[in-house]
Each structure stands twice: as structure tokens, then as C-alpha cells.
Amino acid sequence: MRETGTPATLRAEKVSVVIGGRALVQDVTFQVGPGEVVALVGPNGAGKSTLLRTLYRALRPTSGRVLLDGEDVWRMPGRRLARRLAAVLQETPGEFDLTVYDVTAMGRTPYKRAFQGDDADDRRIIMDALESLDVADLAEAPFDRLSGGEKQRVLIARALAQGTGTMVLDEPTNHLDMRHQLDALQQVRRLGVTAIVALHDLNLAAAFGDRICVLNAGRVVATGPPAAVLTPALLEEVYRVTADVHSDPRTGIPQISVMPYGRSASPGADGRPPK
């Protein structure tokens, strides 16, 4: 199997982010244990991406600390953190004609000194990562020309190539079709790394998260196993939707069906929604 680092404990301690007088993240505390997968969910603007940015050192929290195995990530050199924690982001390389291989090879940067080339190990790690995301045959293709889903998979492959024990993933299933959504998350699970994954799809979050952490207006409003957290009451409060939660008979995983606005739980006598 692929070389990943030792899964670490990732902990946010009273993290707040204030930008332009607005508190985007307020007093957030949570912990992801070694090898645990936590799904971070919440409505648009809840502060999911902002919170994640403080974890991979793109945004310094206004107050509070981010700890990786007890060590403040904002006090360690960037390269050292990058060997232990990788991020899968929405941001993609622009119009520079990088190949898929080039983009994935960036994952090896934290291990390299100036003037040090890629050796056979690096090349194998890069190709393995591409292989496991099902994009190895695109290695020579220009990254720009890929479909949204293929790009997303290459960016996950780059995080794999980084060989870290911890991963932060911001909407890694965006643009992916159903099969590749499952594949991508399955891949992360199979690695056994510590992971925090921001997800929009609550059913995916329930299926893949050991625990779910719900963020609303910058605050953590619930944390716990999917079945305990994803209740109609919470969905009503956080998303302002009426939802039905039932347990999948085969897996026991909570399944959520959302009632469209203006429809009651039972349709009118003519089978059409009431006006």
C-alpha cells in the first residue's frame, strides 16, 4: 500500500476568525482522532471553508490554536506541516499547460531541497496516486483540458502523493458523478488517514463520516455519530428545511429525504402537490 504518514490527532481549540469586523468562525473547538474521518457540514456561508483554511495554514486564526498531535501548526515551519497534513482544495492551476503528472508531482515538494530532482521513488508514488484515483492514463494530458471531475480526482491524487497522515478536504466530491464521489471518499477511508472533509451532501457525510460536525453561522452546533446528529429537528434549525430521516435497512446509515417547499408530507388526493 501507499506510504502515508502516521495518522495524527487534529484539534482546533477555540478557533475564531474575524475578517473585516465579521466573525466568520466563532470559538470552534473540535478534535479528529488518529485515523478518524469527520464530515464537516453546514449551510452555505456557515464558515466551513474558513475553518478549514486555518487548518492547512492558509489563514491565521484571529484567536485560538490549531494543534496537530499537540503541536501548534502555526508555529511549525510550513514544509514540516506539509509533510504531515495535505489539503484538497477547490483552487486549480490556471492557464499554464501543466500536465496531470506535473500537478501531482507538486505533492512531493515538501520533501525536496533546492536543486533536488525527483527520484524513482517519487515517480512511483506519483503514478500510484494517479492510479488509485483512476486517472493514471491521463498523466500526460494537460490539466486544463480535463473535465471538472477529472481535475478533482487529480487534486486528490496530489494530496495522496504528499504522503501525509492527515488530510483536510474542502468539498472533494464537487463535480464528481456518483461513482466517483463514492470512490474518492472510499479512497480516503482506505488510506486510514485522519481526515476532516467538508461535504454538502448529508447522505454522503452520513455514509463516510465516523462523526459529523455541524457548523452554523460560524459555530459548532452539533458533533457526534451521524445517527445522533442528523435529526429532523437539527436539519430544521440549521438548514430551515423539513426533512425525514430514516435508517437504511441494510447498512443502518441514516438517510435523509428533504421535503420540497410547499409540499406536505402526503400529496393531495389527485397525486399532485397542493397549490
Added chain:
Amino acid sequence: MTGTTTGVRPAPVPAVARRGRLPYVPVLVLLGILVVAAATAGIAFGSVPLPPGQVWGILLHRLVPSLVDPAWPPVRETIVMDVRLPRVVLGGVVGAGLSVCGMALQAVVRNPLADPMLLGVSSGATVGAVLVLVVNVSLLGAFSLPVAAFAGALVALLLVYFLARTGGRMTTVRLVLSGVATGEVLSAVAGYLIVSSGDPRKTESALRWMLGGLAGITWDLVWIPAAAVLLGTGALLGVSRPLNLLLAGEEAAASLGLNVHRFRAALFVLVALLVGAIVAVSGSIGFVGLMMPHVVRLLVGADHRRALPAVALLGAAFMIAADLAARTLTAPEEIPIGILTALTGGPFFLWLMRRKAAR
């Protein structure tokens, strides 16, 4: 679910086919041959044409006197060694320097349309040069012009740096806007100084300087930009991996361990100093720093570890050839080289773009 793929070893990837582009080493060798050919032509052609064999005879004789018997009039040796060689070397240095600067700058501002002349630094150099040429500020004899131009470049560098950097952050948008705004203001200053001089000869010399040229270079001066470009290119090669990360985007680069704002600021200073040192001796020669990186990316890809050495060679060959054309096409008159680089560069660039789009 396709969980099976992870258990399968990927087929070994043949070294040659690893990248979809042209094989790297042969391309680099070809570019090297191109530089040597351009340099040979650059030395051989001129008001007194020399056979290429004699050019190499003279050069080899200088290096190892016992190797070649001097069967040429001594004046030819003077032409080669003191007139044409320093100019060819300067052409190579300027071309290589502008090209690597362009490539690095395009990564720094993450925009493939950036040109080193965009930094505002060249306009600062122009003000310095115009002060010497038009207002007759002259303190250092023959060195006045390049020194004043470099000083002007430094002033522009500081201006842009402090305008672009706020609270330890230097964003690409602020960098570009500061550079363009500073450049416009300084160009206006230079323009006013030229127009208000009232002396057509001074105006012409200032205009010629602004359009770029390598004439009148001597060994006394050529080593300074040469050393700067050599050191600068070496430094850029040392940070070629972080340069790649910049292409990935600010956040991704941060997550891969790069202190983006500090790195960007340091690179800006390095590139601006290099451009200043180049412009001080050659005037502002546009298009090279924009065009060469594109051509090289088409040839060997965007990975800076491969692209930087290639772009230095291609830029050197291009500039030597352009300078040869500048001084021979309308001899004994010389065409400002900046005009030639734009005239030949523009259409070539458009052709490449169309060809790429059709592929």
C-alpha cells in the same frame, strides 16, 4: 465501486514517454546549438564580414594560442574581440535574463500575459536614463547612463514594493496594479523631461534609448549584467519547485508548505533587480520576456525545473539574432532592437497561439 485498482501495480512508465512533450535533453542540446550558431553569425556578419571559420579561429586562438596559427590581419581580431563579441555576449545575457525574468514573473503574478516591463521598473530606469541624456545630470563619466538607469529602476522597485505589500501580504492583483500605475507615472515624467528639453538631438537619443539597443557596449560594462543574470538564473533554478507551486494557486501553495507572500515578495525583488540591471545597459526591450516563456512551455512544458534552462537558452539565441538583424538590415543605420522584437515577436506569437488552438 472499483476498489480493485489500488491492488494493481501500475505498469512501469518508460522514461522517454513519461511526458507527452518533446524529449527534454535533445531539446536542450538543440537550443544550445542554436545559441552557438546565433553567436557565430552575430560575430561574423557586419560592416566587415568574416568567414565563420575565422571567427572560431580567432576565439580559439585567444583561448589557447598554440591551437590556431593567427593567419588574419590583427584588425580582425580587434573587431571580433573588442567590438562584436562583447555585443553578442550582451545580447545573450539580455535575452536570457529577460526570458527567465518573464517566466518567473508570470508564475509570481500567476498570469501568462505578464511581461518584465510590467513591473514599472523599466520606466524607473527610463527616467534615470533621460535625466542623463536630456537634463545632462552626469556624475560618473561613461558609467553615468547605466548607473542612473539602474538607480531609477531601484526607486521604482521600492515604490512598487511598498505599494503592493500591505500587512505582510503581497497579492498578485496589487502587485500588477502597483507596477502598472508606477510605470505610467514614471513614463509620464520621462515623457515630460524629453518633450520639454527642446533639443531634437537629445530627444532622439532619449527615444533611441527607450526603444532599446546594444550598441557601444564594452567589456568594462558587460560583466555586470552578465554576473547578475548568471546569479539570478541560478537562484531561480534553486526555487523552481516553489515556482511550480505558485502556478497551483495561493492556497494550494500554502498547503504544500510555501510561505506564499514572503516568497512572492522575495521573487519580486529578485526579478526587479535583474530587470533593472538588464534595462540599465540595454533600454527597455519588450516582448522577449512575454514570448519566450510561451514558446518554451509549448516545447518542454510548464515545470520550471525543465523550462527555466530552456528559456534562458532560447532567449539568448533570439536576442543575439534580433540584434544581428537590428544592425545589419538597414546598415549603416541601426534599428532600435525593441522595434524588431515587437515586429517579429508579435506575429510569431499569434501563429503559435493559433496552431495550439487548432491542435
